[in-house]
Amino acid sequence: xxxxxxxxxxxxxxxxxxxxxxxxxxxxxxxxxxxxxxxxxxxxxxxxxxxxxxxxxxxxxxxxxxxxxxxxxxxxxxxxxxxxxxxxxxxxxxxxxxxxxxxxxxxxxxxxxxxxxxxxxxxxxxxxxxxxxxxxxxxxxxxxxxxxxxxxxxxxxxxxxxxxxxxxxxxxxxxxxxxxxxxxxxxxxxxxxxxxxxxxxxxxxxxxxxxxxxxxxxxxxxxxxxxxxxxxxxxxxxxxxxxxxxxxxxxxxxxxxxxxxxxxxxxxxxxxxxxxxxxxxxxxxxxxxxxxxxxxxxxxxxxxxxxxxxxxxxxxxxxxxxxxxxxxxxxxxxxxxxxxxxxxxxxxxxxxxxxxxxxxxxxxxxxxxxxxxxxxxxxxxxxxxxxxxxxxxxxxxxxxxxxxxxxxxxxxxxxxxxxxxxxxxxxxxxxxxxxxxxxxxxxxxxxxxxxxxxxxxxxxxxxxxxxxxxxxxxxxxxxxxxxxxxxxxxxxxxxxxxxxxxxxxxxxxxxxxxxxxxxxxxxxxxxxxxxxxxxxxxxxxxxxxxxxxxxxxxxxxxxxxxxxxxxxxxxxxxxxxxxxxxxxxxxxxxxxxxxxxxxxxxxxxxxxxxxxxxxxxxxxxxxxxxxxxxxxxxxxxxxxxxxxxxxxxxxxxxxxxxxxxxxxxxxxxxxxxxxxxxxxxxxxxxxxxxxxxxxxxxxxxxxxxxxxxxxxxxxxxxxxxxxxxxxxxxxxxxxxxxxxxxxxxxxxxxx
Numbered sequence: 002x003x004x005x006x007x008x009x010x011x012x013x014x015x016x017x018x019x020x021x022x023x024x025x026x027x028x029x030x031x032x033x034x035x036x037x038x039x040x041x042x043x044x045x046x047x048x049x050x051x052x053x054x055x056x057x058x059x060x061x062x063x064x065x066x067x068x069x070x071x072x073x074x075x076x077x078x079x080x081x082x083x084x085x086x087x088x089x090x091x092x093x094x095x096x097x098x099x100x101x102x103x104x105x106x107x108x109x110x111x112x113x114x115x116x117x118x119x120x121x122x123x124x125x126x127x128x129x130x131x132x133x134x135x136x137x138x139x140x141x142x143x144x145x146x147x148x149x150x151x152x153x154x155x156x157x158x159x160x161x162x163x164x165x166x167x168x169x170x171x172x173x174x175x176x177x178x179x180x181x182x183x184x185x186x187x188x189x190x191x192x193x194x195x196x197x198x199x200x201x202x203x204x205x206x207x208x209x210x211x212x213x214x215x216x217x218x219x220x221x222x223x224x225x226x227x228x229x230x231x232x233x234x235x236x237x238x239x240x241x242x243x244x245x246x247x248x249x250x251x252x253x254x255x256x257x258x259x260x261x262x263x264x265x266x267x268x269x270x271x272x273x274x275x276x277x278x279x280x281x282x283x284x285x286x287x288x289x290x291x292x293x294x295x296x297x298x299x300x301x302x303x304x305x306x307x308x309x310x311x312x313x314x315x316x317x318x319x320x321x322x323x324x325x326x327x328x329x330x331x332x333x334x335x336x337x338x339x340x341x342x343x344x345x346x347x348x349x350x351x352x353x354x355x356x357x358x359x360x361x362x363x364x365x366x367x368x369x370x371x372x373x374x375x376x377x378x379x380x381x382x383x384x385x386x387x388x389x390x391x392x393x394x395x396x397x398x399x400x401x402x403x404x405x406x407x408x409x410x411x412x413x414x415x416x417x418x419x420x421x422x423x424x425x426x427x428x429x430x431x432x433x434x435x436x437x438x439x440x441x442x443x444x445x446x447x448x449x450x451x452x453x454x455x456x457x458x459x460x461x462x463x464x465x466x467x468x469x470x471x472x473x474x475x476x477x478x479x480x481x482x483x484x485x486x487x488x489x490x491x492x493x494x495x496x497x498x499x500x501x502x503x504x505x506x507x508x509x510x511x512x513x514x515x516x517x518x519x520x521x522x523x524x525x526x527x528x529x530x531x532x533x534x535x536x537x538x539x540x541x542x543x544x545x546x547x548x549x550x551x552x553x554x555x556x557x558x559x560x561x562x563x564x565x566x567x568x569x570x571x572x573x574x575x576x577x578x579x580x581x582x583x584x585x586x587x588x589x590x591x592x593x594x595x596x597x598x599x600x601x602x603x604x605x606x607x608x609x610x611x612x613x614x615x616x617x618x619x620x621x622x623x624x625x626x627x628x629x630x631x632x633x634x635x636x637x638x639x640x641x642x643x644x645x646x647x648x649x650x651x652x653x654x655x656x657x658x659x660x661x662x663x664x665x666x667x668x669x670x671x672x673x674x675x676x677x678x679x680x681x682x683x684x685x686x687x688x689x690x691x692x693x694x695x696x697x698x699x700x701x702x703x704x705x706x707x708x709x710x711x712x713x714x715x716x717x718x719x720x721x722x723x724x725x726x727x728x729x730x731x732x733x734x735x736x737x738x739x740x741x742x743x744x745x746x747x748x749x750x751x752x
């Protein structure tokens with residue numbers, strides 16, 4: 002008789018506080034398929050509730066057979082994860098304070114959890130998606146509360162905690178929950194439901210059509226230096242700094258060719274879905290059907306198909322957003338992170354991973370090259386390059402030798418004094434009129450959607466606050482409703498003040514208001530708007546951008562979606578409608594974000610044969626950030642910013658690690674934070690060099706009726722520090738006096 006085997010399994014139902022490998026007996030009939038990397042189902046907990054799991058190790062069950070539960074089933078014919086990917090999951094648990102199964106969920110396409118055979122009719126290109134509107138930890142706490150009285154809602158939340166979002170049809174079929182349960186969760190503000198147009202998969206039989214790229218002298222020097230690093234026996238990381246329009250993408254394509262010609266593979270990551278089609282088309286022109294795409298606008302079925310192509314070795318280059326870093330490519334020679342400074346490369350839900358850190362891990366294991374590219378690199382990346390931690394390459398001129406746009410700074414204080422209280426200065430109106438006459442196009446940037454940032458009573462000062470969150474409601478003129486951009490709550494705007502009956506005033510402006518005023522100035526002109534509202538309604542960034550390109554629509558208004566990566570040769574004017582909003586956001590990264598946004602959007606102008614101009618509107622034209630961005634002077638900005646960071650003792654001169662507590666009772670949340678503070682202080686001494694700051698409310702202190710307070714640790718994010726923080730969180734979660742509170746830790750927390 003063969004020796005009995007036991008599998009050590011990471012179980013999905015295990016919370017962070019009890020996350021560890023659990024041993025299960027492997028039945029004889031599953032002996033050949035229950036292997037490391039396989040997904041299984043197992044009984045878990047006192048009630049033996051069925052849960053998914055991933056096999057980490059199989060070993061002898063000698064001496065354990067009597068006390069072990071048995072594996073129920075194996076879900077895959079072939080294990081979806083390799084040994085290297087299992088090691089990555091363990092790395093992520095240590096680095097990002099997540100469970101091993103959270104990490105596994107991030108690596109595998111959502112389609113693996115749904116039966117996708119024959120679900121969607123051929124040609125159907127839309128789907129209703131359910132999206133978590135609250136942090137995953139809060140949703141997990143709500144799922145636990147609902148388990149007895151609303152089991153279907155609980156099960157839906159449990160799945161969404163892992164996926165973040167999923168098609169409604171797949172969710173209801175997979176969980177057995179009725180559509181009414183999704184509707185109930187939407188009414189409670191826990192989820193949002195939107196209809197999306199699904200992106201098309203790339204043509205799998207497409208042949209390469211583009212000629213080999215010709216690089217200029219500056220590009221060639223950067224390519225040769227980067228290729229030398231990629232072909233060396235040791236892993237490497239490099240920063241490629243290039244002014245807007247300098248041709249960084251051509252260097253990326255050339256490096257991908259170099260990797261593929263040597264029998265290796267490449268990933269190219271972009272910060273937003275809107276940039277994916279542009280990069281996909283470029284790389285498919287060079288690599289044809291050897292390219293795959295991975296991003297969240299693909300249906301689960303299409304994502305699973307792409308994943309299977311990659312795993313089968315049919316793909317040499319993967320293009321996609323943050324999650325594409327987990328594509329199962331073999332022998333990765335190159336990972337490119339374009340616009341590396343963007344916050345979207347950091348996941349805000351469990352697992353709270355940094356794409357950069359995951360990419361570093363992958364290239365370290367495969368002895369490849371990580372290239373961080375940007376016209377406005379993060380201060381941390383530039384500091385790493387200056388100090389020799391990264392290799393450094395730069396492109397200082399535009400590829401086609403066109404000059405950078407001529408920039409005009411419009412003083413909005415002067416506009417007010419002259420009687421112009423609108424969104425558009427006189428100089429921007431003149432420049433737009435000139436573009437209309439000449440048939441050239443204009444991009445207008447305003448980083449706030451909706452019509453007005455808030456509505457208030459001009460007589461008593463009453464403002465409309467979200468009843469669930471500590472934010473003002475934003476007015477949306479399309480349906481004349483006030484909306485919360487955090488929990489989705491909305492109400493019709495009343496005629497008069499509900500407090501005193503006074504007249505309401507609409508304060509601040511968003512992209513809807515900008516569109517309305519623009520149509521008032523140029524009623525015959527066509528205007529496109531690109532923000533979270535239009536993209537979700539129309540369903541595709543690509544559709545808006547393609548219309549703008551092919552039909553030469555005169556105006557495109559948008560949020561930060563229009564600031565990066567767009568390359569339209571007929572765009573000769575960019576208008577930044579309010580440069581001040583980003584600058585005075587109030588955290589240590591606000592200057593960096595403002596400089597990057599302004600510099601990037603100004604760089605959209607004059608990329609073709611025609612000269613470009615830009616107008617930056619501001620109430621503080623003397624602000625140094627404005628003048629530096631107007632000159633596209635990143636070196637000057639970096640010198641200013643690095644000295645400020647040094648004085649503030651902020652990154653890159655320390656690491657930040659946040660511990661956040663949330664719950665429905667604000668007093669209990671604060672009490673929990675104080676308990677954590679006391680515990681952390683008892684574990685860290687002067688030798689650790691840590692500053693523990695707080696408790697302080699999170700940037701938005703209440704979301705969906707749950708209060709959020711945090712502690713921030715400033716110092717070295719070492720293994721020792723993470724281990725102690727993990728232990729404190731685990732002990733806190735077991736303490737019955739803090740029942741109902743959710744707690745999580747986050748490296749590189751968003752401000």
